[in-house]
Every structure is written in C-alpha cells, then in structure tokens.
Amino acid sequence: MRHHRSGRKLGRDASHRKALYANLTGALIEHGRIRTTAAKAKEVRPVAEQMITLGRRGGVPARRQALKFLRSQDVVHKLFSDVGPRFAERPGGYSRIVRIGPRLGDAAEMVYLELVDYVPPDVSAPAPRPRRERAEEEPAAEEEPAAAEEPAAEEATEAEPEPQPESA
Secondary structure, eight states, X not given: OOTTOOSOOTTOOHXXXXXXXXXXXXXXXXXXXXEEEHHHHHHHHHHHHHHHHHHHHOSHHHHHHHHHHHOOHHHHHHIIIIIHHHTTTOOSOOEEEEEEEEOTTTOOEEEEEEETTOOOOOOOOOOOOOOOOHHHXXXXXXXXXXXXHHHHHXXXXXXXXXXXXXXX
C-alpha cells in the first residue's frame, strides 16, 4: 500500500517521469500554455512554479539549477529574461489549470496548464471570400448558349421537310 507516498507514478519509471516533468515544464515556459492530462498537470505545476521562482531570483547559481533540470539553454534564457521578470512582483501562484473536458480516445480528463498572465494569440477567422453575384452571371451565361443554340435551331428547321397533308 502507498500510505503517505507523495506523487503519481504515471505509469513510468523514475527517469522517464523526471524527463516528462522537464519537457512539460520547458514547453510551458516556452509557449505559456500547454494541453495535457489533469494528472500530469497536477504533478508538473509545482515543478514549473519552482523554475519560475528560480527565474525571479536570477543570478548564476539559479540559472545553473534551472539548466540542470530543464536541459535547454533556449528555455532557460527565456525563463530568466522574459518569464521571471514578468512575475517579479507576484509572490507565487504563477500557473493555473483550466479543465477542457475528456479526450476523445480514452476519456482522460484534459486540461490547459497555463501561466496566469497568458493571453491567447488573436486567431482571427479568415476573411470571407466575396460572393459572386448570381444575377450578373446568369444573363451572361444565358446569352452565350442562347446565341449558340439559335443557329442550330434555324438549321434544324431548314433541314426538316414540311409536313405533307395526308391524302385519302
């Protein structure tokens, strides 16, 4: 029994779990919002908040600790140059979990794990294409075939012999 054992195993061994946490935390810092399962988000949230605290602290030792865990110089640079200073005045609670419903394949509860100051990018709908006017196209379409049909109709009437009256 797992009495008072903290943390979820998530069906992974320890090294796989640590890599998962590092990758999800790096993605959260890089993109500002990630879509994942509720169980993973609940486990990654404290780790991500620790990394943001390191970013707030600044300095070489904090940067080395973050690099040791995140293993990506680009993510660490963004953490210390952008994310950390944004939360400098906030005493904690840098992320939130927003539930978005079950996943279609296996009904796992899906969530967004996002930074509290995350603003979704404006994804404007594509501009509607201008509709073609039917009234303008129909007469033009009728004129051409009508002009092509008229000579054919005249030729057909000329080629047909006139009906003869029946004689008894």
